[in-house]
Structures are given as structure tokens and as C-alpha cells.
Amino acid sequence: MHFLHGYLLIGAVMAGMPVILHLLMKQKPKIQSFPALRFLQKRMQNSRRRLQIQNWLLLLLRIFLILLLCLALAWPQLTNLGEGWGISREVAALFVVDTSASMQVRVGEKNRIDVAKAVIEQVRARFGSESKLALADTDEGGETVWLSAPIFEQKLSTLGGKPSGGPLGPAIARSLELFRKEGQIAGLGKAIYILTDRAERSWEGLEASIPKDAIPPGVQVHLIDVGPDKTIDAAIDRVEIEPTTVSPGSRISVRVEVHATGEAFKGQLSCQLENDPEPRVKPEIKSIEIPANESKVIVFDRTVPVRPGGASGEFLGQIKVLLSPDDNWSSNNQGQATFLVRERRQVLTLADRPEDARIWKAALEAMGTYSCDVKSLADPANWSVDALLPYQVICLMEPPNPSAAVWVGLLEAAKSGKGIVVVPPGDNYSKPAWESAPAKGLLPATLGSLITVEVNKPGIPWAEFRGDSSLTSAFRTWSRSVDPDFSRPELKPFANRFWKTATLEPGASVVARFLDGQDPQAPALLERTVGKGRVVLFSTPMSGKRFDGKRPWHNYWQDSSFGLILADRVCAYLGGDATAAITSFYAGQIPYINLPNPLPKLPLTLAGPGLKGAEANLSVPEGATQIPCAQVRDPGNYRVLDKNQNPIAGFSVSMRPQEFQLAKVDPEVIKRTLPQAELTNGLKPVDPDLLLPPGEGGTLDLLPWLMMLVLVLLLCEGLVANRFHKKVDPNHEGAGVGPAPASQTT
Incomplete structure (x- = not known):
């Protein structure tokens, strides 16, 4: 047995307080004169003996109550009771977090990924100091390893929903490798916590990724759902330009496919040429109505601008479309596309x-x-x-x-x-x-x-x-x-x-x-x-x-x-x-550009959303005709600039339309591969103790049991004290000694 707050056992000295109070407030028998003296003396002895026993019993009960209260405040725990006893606070815990794009959807004031982080913090707060922690997400590859607490916190803080996030199956399979290293986690409770919104795309290929019986015996699997049962969303699925190579003054068609999920959508769609030589031109806006769970294609026909002053040569046109009003998922309310403008x-x-x-x-x-x-x-x-x-x-x-x-x-x-x-x-x-x-x-x-x-x-x-x-x-x-x-x-x-x-x-x-x-x-x-x-x-x-x-x-x-x-x-x-003019890529692909001939003035830089510091720099190997842009992660329009900041190439990155499919996978489909999975609603208050696994050594927390016993004894002490110290009726002459015997006359 060990105590979480052992220093509170010092309070046991308070057990002597009832002795002091007893000596100061000791009751004495009431002396009365009565004719039948011998009878009274006998009754007095019986009464005094009974009072002493009652006082000692009440004294011992109060002493025991104080000792029990001090013991409860010290928070005792019984350990090594064997498998199945109590809950484990020393845990080998694997957290697998769904970081697909749908985890960016807001739920109230937070998005789904932030709700998942909050649940992780609640559960982790109940772990002991000897626990093992690992964190995997669907956007990373490679081996999953145990992390120290500071590194775990740092990695957790950087997690976010990403357009290139993959399915959960491979991430779960990688994490399970840790449980096969028994030497590092012997004696610890074992649990896998999967935090997801249960969007169907995140569970694609689950059976192929995780073999049968992949979960070792004794490992708990908690599936924590942070997505609402019904999602309402309007999304721009794709933006296409035809043709992608045009001459100045010709016409292009911008085809925008919009999908409504959950309920019908009524709003506006705007189309704007980002680098229009005539910046005063306002975006074209169309009012749209889309029935629930259906898609609609809206077409914008635009005239390609001519460079000011009749300048010739190739230049880029980049279209950006916006859907309004905004909803709980801003990322899919915009789309983009790039086209090339040159003379016929x-x-x-x-x-x-x-x-x-x-x-x-x-x-x-x-x-x-x-x-x-x-x-x-x-x-x-x-x-x-x-x-x-x-x-x-x-x-x-x-x-x-x-x-x-x-x-x-x-x-x-x-x-x-x-x-x-x-x-x-x-x-x-x-x-x-x-x-x-x-x-x-x-x-x-x-x-x-x-x-x-x-x-x-x-x-x-x-x-x-x-x-x-x-x-x-x-x-x-x-x-x-x-x-x-x-x-x-x-x-x-x-x-x-x-x-x-x-x-x-x-x-x-x-x-x-x-x-x-x-x-x-x-x-x-x-x-x-x-x-x-x-x-x-x-x-x-x-x-x-x-x-x-x-x-x-x-x-x-x-x-x-x-x-x-x-x-x-x-x-x-x-x-x-x-x-040659491949100008559209999906997030997760590595975009590339074809270098013009002759080569433009170096160095080349990349301009676009989400690029930080050195990520904007492009290296050009000798003899290269293409340059990959692996640093690109976020959807948006990108341009490649030469030394004089003139655009020489460009492309657009969009999210895959499959990312916007927010229908939830049936839990029974998941349980076919993970039969141990227990579903928990992460949007409701979560009791972390219910998510802790049983430890192999067994730990029993005595605090709740001792506090219940203290309450019972307090009730008993009150009843006993009231019974022993009942108020004596002053009108009753024989109170405390019984009735007087009848006198005899001769």
C-alpha cells in the first residue's frame, strides 16, 4: 500500500481531542434523596456503569471516525492485486489522430481536431508518471515510437487537419508494432485511443491495412468520435477551365461544381481573375440554389484580358472562386484554377x-x-x-x-x-x-x-x-x-x-x-x-x-x-x-513546373499560401527541365517568379472532391476489423476514468470507499449520541433512577 498524500496522516493526533473533551465535559450521576436508600444505591451503580460504557463506546467511535477521515485524505491505493482489479494509471497509451481535411470542420467555437486534442489532454491527465505515450496521425509515415512527455505535448500542439491526410488504417497498423515490444511496457495497462470524426474517406481500406487478430490480448481500443451525427456543409468540389491555353481576347469557360451536404444551400458564387491587368474589374457573382445532398455545375464565361499596352508574350491567368455565406468549413468554400495566355x-x-x-x-x-x-x-x-x-x-x-x-x-x-x-x-x-x-x-x-x-x-x-x-x-x-x-x-x-x-x-x-x-x-x-x-x-x-x-x-x-x-x-x-501546361494538382501530389527555354534569370522563388521563409526558394539543378515543388501543402494559387519578380510559371492546388464527403462510416464496419473497439462520443463530457485500461498488476483506489464509510459512521455517531444524551424531563421525579418504591404504614 502507498499514499498519495502521506503527510496528512499527521492529522491522526487529532484523535486525542475526544479524550480531552470527554474529561472536560464528563457527565456525573445525579444524586437524589429517596427513602429506599439501598435500592437507590444499587440503581445508581447500574446507571453509572451503563453511562461509562456508553461514553467509552461513543469516545471510541469518534476516535475511529477521525482516524478514518485522515486515512481517506491521504488517498490510499492498493497495488499489485492481480489482473482485473481496479484501473491502471500507469498506461502504455497509443493515440491515433485522424488529421484528414474534414477534421478542420468547426464544432461550435472549436474545430474537430481541437476537440480531439482536448479529449487527449483529459485522458492523459489521469496517467501516472511512469506511463508510456505515443502519438500517430494519418499524414505521417514511418515508424511510431514512444515519446517523452515534452515531445508528446509539442507534437500534439502541431496537429491539424490537412488536405493530404490519408486513411486511418495504415496509422493504426504502424502503432500496433509498439505493443509487440513487450519488454518496454511490461506491467502497464495497454490502450489505443483513436480520435476521428468517422468520415468515410478516413476508413477506406481498413481491412486491407490491419490483419485479423492484430490487436494483442489485454489491449483496450477506444474509438472517440468528435464529429456530429449530422453535418451541414456546402463545398466547391472542383474548378475546371477550358481551354487551359488561350490567346488574349478569346473566351474561356470556368466550370465550378458545388455540392450541398445535409440540407439545401442558397447563396452566392463569385469568380475573380486574381492577376487581372485591369484591377478595377469586379468579380462576377451568381446566385445559386442547390438541393440537399446534390451537386450543381455553374459556368462562368469570361474574356481573357489583353496585356496593357499591347505587350506580347506568355502570361498566367489565375481564377479564384468563393462561396458565400461562409459555413463551418471555410477551406472548401474556395476554389482555384490556372490557365496560360499566349498569342495564337x-x-x-x-x-x-x-x-x-x-x-x-x-x-x-x-x-x-x-x-x-x-x-x-x-x-x-x-x-x-x-x-x-x-x-x-x-x-x-x-x-x-x-x-x-x-x-x-x-x-x-x-x-x-x-x-x-x-x-x-x-x-x-x-x-x-x-x-x-x-x-x-x-x-x-x-x-x-x-x-x-x-x-x-x-x-x-x-x-x-x-x-x-x-x-x-x-x-x-x-x-x-x-x-x-x-x-x-x-x-x-x-x-x-x-x-x-x-x-x-x-x-x-x-x-x-x-x-x-x-x-x-x-x-x-x-x-x-x-x-x-x-x-x-x-x-x-x-x-x-x-x-x-x-x-x-x-x-x-x-x-x-x-x-x-x-x-x-x-x-x-x-x-x-x-x-506542357499542367496547371492543376491535388493536395498531397508534388506539383512541378516546366522550365522555359531559355532559362529565366535566377534565382527563382515560389509565391503562394502557407510558404514560410526558405520554403519560397527554388533550386534549379543544372540541365533540369522540370522543378518539383514538394514544399507546397495548402490549396491555393501559386506562381514562380524570376529574379526580377516576373511570373514565369504557375499552378493551382485543390483538395480532392472525396475529402468533402462527410457521411459517417457505420461503427459495425469498423468493428469487423477492430472488434474490441468501444465507441465514445467525444462531443459530450467524457469521464477519463472510464477510458483507463485495467493494469496487469491491478490498482484499487480506496478514497471513494473510505469517504463513503466516513459518511456512514458520521450518521451512526449522530444517532448514538442523540440516544445516549437524551434530555431528562424535569417533571419526572424519578428521572434517571426509576420509580420510588411504595411506602408501608403500620
């Missing part, structure tokens, strides 16, 4: 007849990204090396009989890094010209037979767009998110006739296919890498010509915007615009 790129189209390129030219220039020059293929000066130099993309438009010199010129242009578009002719073409050695060196495949759909039968549609190609991935994304016109069943692109190609040449692949049941390899677009450049081959003409006098080869130009977008995306892909 030039595309050269070579054709036998200018009218064959009319629709192609109109489509490219309608999108606002490219200007198209159409030149005659008959003049060799139009496709000489010097003539091709200003153009990054060159299109060969449906020549039936191109010369070998044309193929050689285009082959050399491709090897030098230019992009080549080849559109095949219709029925009448020269097979030897299209199968010459220079042609085979350039084309992904030579033309084979013509596939023609029977009259009065529907055309052959395109198969699903591939997501692993930069050329078609945008079509796949649009089809799944914004409902473009060409994704509707009645407007899907199809062909009534197309060229089937022969065996693919080395380095070639099929980028898009027709959904032909007879030929699963029926190509719509083919690609080949040649030297530093790329070549894309269409399998249909693009001039709008018809066959059989009236039937169109396809519906690219007639039914939807597919033809316009396809022409623009092919040129963007071949010109490098579809891959």
Missing part, C-alpha cells in the same frame, strides 16, 4: 485544293487557340524547311497523290520535333504514293480497305474514350462530368465509312477506335512517334465531302461540337499544349 499558335495546312481545308481552318480558328494558314501542296516552296520553320503543327489535308518529296519533307519536320496531322483522301487515291518508303517512315500505318456501312443502317460509333492518352483523356473527363453534347446517345460521333489500316508501323498505336462488332481494332485515330515529333493519322476525310453522292463520311461537323473540339485537341496534343 500557327498551324500550316497543305492541300491540293484550298476548299478541302475550309472546314478544318474554320474549326481551328473558331476555338480561338490557333490560326490556320492554308497553302497549296503544288508549290514546293510551301513545304520547304524554311517555310515549315514558323509552324509547330503541319496538316496534310487529303492529297490523293502526294509526291515522295512531300513525304520526305514532312518526315524531316517530324524528326525535328514538329507535329504532323495526316488526313486521308476519299475513294480516288494513288496507293503507290501512300505506300512509298518515305510515307511508311512517317505514317502510323498504311491505308487498307474501305469499311462502308450499308444504306439505311446507323453509322458505327466511336468506342469509349481512352483515359491513358493525353489526346483523348479530356474527352473521357468531359463525358463523365459535364455532359457535353457529343456524349448524348443521339449525338455521339459515328462514321458511315472509314479506312481500315494495315499492320501498325514500329512506334505506332491506335488512340481511338470505332465500335465495330466485326473489327474490334477498327481505328478512328492512330499515333506514331517519329524522332522528336508525333504523327496523328485520321481514318476519315475531314473536308466534309460525301460519298455515293449524298452520304457523309461521318457526323463530326453536323450533329455536335465534336469535330471542333477534336481538331483543336489534335493540334494541341501535337503542339505540346495538351501536356
Whole structure:
């Protein structure tokens, strides 16, 4: 046995106070004269003996009561009673804290992560000085170790909800490794405290992360829920700009997806160009209403500004959208996106007849990204090396009989890094010209037979767009998110006739296919890498010509915007615009920038939210063409500045839309992997003693039991004292000695 306050045992000397009080206030028997003297003397002796016994019993009771009170104030505890006795204050405690983005949501005046910290402090305050502490969160990796109290407090104070926070499963699995080191925690109670808001994303992959029977015997698992049962939130899920590379004065579409959770949302959405050359321009504001648990896409159409004074060159545009009124989660009430502004790129189209390129030219220039020059293929000066130099993309438009010199010129242009578009002719073409050695060196495949759909039968549609190609991935994304016109069943692109190609040449692949049941390899677009450049081959003409006098080869130009977008995306892909300008990243990814050529003036610095001190500095290794920006953590718009503080690149970082899914996981799902888990509501007052595990040695706290015994004895002392010292009735003559005997007369 040991005492937490042993010095209070000195108070035991007060046990002598009843003796002193007894001697000073000692009661004496009342002497009365009575005829029957002998009888009275006998009664007096009995009365005196009874009073002495009563006084001694009352004296001993009071002495024992004082001793018992002193013992209780000393706070005695019985230790080493064996497993299962009492609660343990010497604990090996693992705290696993959910630091996903949803832990930033406010609950009253605090956010969820602060509520979790407060619960940790309450529980930890009941631990003994020999306890072992460990702290893990979902944003860190590596091994979890036991921490000293100061380091534990420091680490706890820095915890916060982070957009890149991962699921809880790996963090729990790492922490369990500590319990396998029995030598360090022998004799201590063992407990795991998991503090979370139970958002579904935090529990993804739990069963895969934690094997069965991973929790050692004797370890308590406390799941402390700091999230309310119902969450009300409005969030900007994503912001997308189309196109991401534009020319000054052209139009862009900013698509903002907003989701309402818990209840319907009614408010405003504003869209602002952050670095607008005309700072007086006010943000565009739209009023929106979204039903509960639904999403809605709001589109802002803006005109790209022109640099003041007609200045040329590339510059960045960065959009910021804000949702109002603000709610309990400010982080998801804003979104951002970055786009590149530069003068229109030039595309050269070579054709036998200018009218064959009319629709192609109109489509490219309608999108606002490219200007198209159409030149005659008959003049060799139009496709000489010097003539091709200003153009990054060159299109060969449906020549039936191109010369070998044309193929050689285009082959050399491709090897030098230019992009080549080849559109095949219709029925009448020269097979030897299209199968010459220079042609085979350039084309992904030579033309084979013509596939023609029977009259009065529907055309052959395109198969699903591939997501692993930069050329078609945008079509796949649009089809799944914004409902473009060409994704509707009645407007899907199809062909009534197309060229089937022969065996693919080395380095070639099929980028898009027709959904032909007879030929699963029926190509719509083919690609080949040649030297530093790329070549894309269409399998249909693009001039709008018809066959059989009236039937169109396809519906690219007639039914939807597919033809316009396809022409623009092919040129963007071949010109490098579809891959070079990656301007959007998710939190948790490492953003990077492509360095311009020539290299700007060094040093380079990074400007954006959350950067401190040296984090703004960017090092440029010799010969590098890309720079990773691993120091970026927070969502927002970022710019890379040269020595003169001129922006040379930029990007936007956003939270993943999955982070905003606040629905709570069912506790039974968690218990399938952690059957020992006991759920506690962290938003209500928590009794820390209920969260302490039983110690292997067993500790019994005697204070509450002794205090209850003191209260019982105080009650008994009062009853006994009142009974022993009842007030004597003065009208009763024989009080205290009994009735007098009757006298006899003679």
C-alpha cells in the first residue's frame, strides 16, 4: 500500500481531542434523596456503569471516525492485486489522430481536431508518471515510437487537419508494432485511443491495412468520435477551365461544381481573375440554389484580358472562386484554377485544293487557340524547311497523290520535333504514293480497305474514350462530368465509312477506335512517334465531302461540337499544349513546373499560401527541365517568379472532391476489423476514468470507499449520541433512577 498524500496522516493526533473533551465535559450521576436508600444505591451503580460504557463506546467511535477521515485524505491505493482489479494509471497509451481535411470542420467555437486534442489532454491527465505515450496521425509515415512527455505535448500542439491526410488504417497498423515490444511496457495497462470524426474517406481500406487478430490480448481500443451525427456543409468540389491555353481576347469557360451536404444551400458564387491587368474589374457573382445532398455545375464565361499596352508574350491567368455565406468549413468554400495566355499558335495546312481545308481552318480558328494558314501542296516552296520553320503543327489535308518529296519533307519536320496531322483522301487515291518508303517512315500505318456501312443502317460509333492518352483523356473527363453534347446517345460521333489500316508501323498505336462488332481494332485515330515529333493519322476525310453522292463520311461537323473540339485537341496534343501546361494538382501530389527555354534569370522563388521563409526558394539543378515543388501543402494559387519578380510559371492546388464527403462510416464496419473497439462520443463530457485500461498488476483506489464509510459512521455517531444524551424531563421525579418504591404504614 502507498499514499498519495502521506503527510496528512499527521492529522491522526487529532484523535486525542475526544479524550480531552470527554474529561472536560464528563457527565456525573445525579444524586437524589429517596427513602429506599439501598435500592437507590444499587440503581445508581447500574446507571453509572451503563453511562461509562456508553461514553467509552461513543469516545471510541469518534476516535475511529477521525482516524478514518485522515486515512481517506491521504488517498490510499492498493497495488499489485492481480489482473482485473481496479484501473491502471500507469498506461502504455497509443493515440491515433485522424488529421484528414474534414477534421478542420468547426464544432461550435472549436474545430474537430481541437476537440480531439482536448479529449487527449483529459485522458492523459489521469496517467501516472511512469506511463508510456505515443502519438500517430494519418499524414505521417514511418515508424511510431514512444515519446517523452515534452515531445508528446509539442507534437500534439502541431496537429491539424490537412488536405493530404490519408486513411486511418495504415496509422493504426504502424502503432500496433509498439505493443509487440513487450519488454518496454511490461506491467502497464495497454490502450489505443483513436480520435476521428468517422468520415468515410478516413476508413477506406481498413481491412486491407490491419490483419485479423492484430490487436494483442489485454489491449483496450477506444474509438472517440468528435464529429456530429449530422453535418451541414456546402463545398466547391472542383474548378475546371477550358481551354487551359488561350490567346488574349478569346473566351474561356470556368466550370465550378458545388455540392450541398445535409440540407439545401442558397447563396452566392463569385469568380475573380486574381492577376487581372485591369484591377478595377469586379468579380462576377451568381446566385445559386442547390438541393440537399446534390451537386450543381455553374459556368462562368469570361474574356481573357489583353496585356496593357499591347505587350506580347506568355502570361498566367489565375481564377479564384468563393462561396458565400461562409459555413463551418471555410477551406472548401474556395476554389482555384490556372490557365496560360499566349498569342495564337500557327498551324500550316497543305492541300491540293484550298476548299478541302475550309472546314478544318474554320474549326481551328473558331476555338480561338490557333490560326490556320492554308497553302497549296503544288508549290514546293510551301513545304520547304524554311517555310515549315514558323509552324509547330503541319496538316496534310487529303492529297490523293502526294509526291515522295512531300513525304520526305514532312518526315524531316517530324524528326525535328514538329507535329504532323495526316488526313486521308476519299475513294480516288494513288496507293503507290501512300505506300512509298518515305510515307511508311512517317505514317502510323498504311491505308487498307474501305469499311462502308450499308444504306439505311446507323453509322458505327466511336468506342469509349481512352483515359491513358493525353489526346483523348479530356474527352473521357468531359463525358463523365459535364455532359457535353457529343456524349448524348443521339449525338455521339459515328462514321458511315472509314479506312481500315494495315499492320501498325514500329512506334505506332491506335488512340481511338470505332465500335465495330466485326473489327474490334477498327481505328478512328492512330499515333506514331517519329524522332522528336508525333504523327496523328485520321481514318476519315475531314473536308466534309460525301460519298455515293449524298452520304457523309461521318457526323463530326453536323450533329455536335465534336469535330471542333477534336481538331483543336489534335493540334494541341501535337503542339505540346495538351501536356506542357499542367496547371492543376491535388493536395498531397508534388506539383512541378516546366522550365522555359531559355532559362529565366535566377534565382527563382515560389509565391503562394502557407510558404514560410526558405520554403519560397527554388533550386534549379543544372540541365533540369522540370522543378518539383514538394514544399507546397495548402490549396491555393501559386506562381514562380524570376529574379526580377516576373511570373514565369504557375499552378493551382485543390483538395480532392472525396475529402468533402462527410457521411459517417457505420461503427459495425469498423468493428469487423477492430472488434474490441468501444465507441465514445467525444462531443459530450467524457469521464477519463472510464477510458483507463485495467493494469496487469491491478490498482484499487480506496478514497471513494473510505469517504463513503466516513459518511456512514458520521450518521451512526449522530444517532448514538442523540440516544445516549437524551434530555431528562424535569417533571419526572424519578428521572434517571426509576420509580420510588411504595411506602408501608403500620
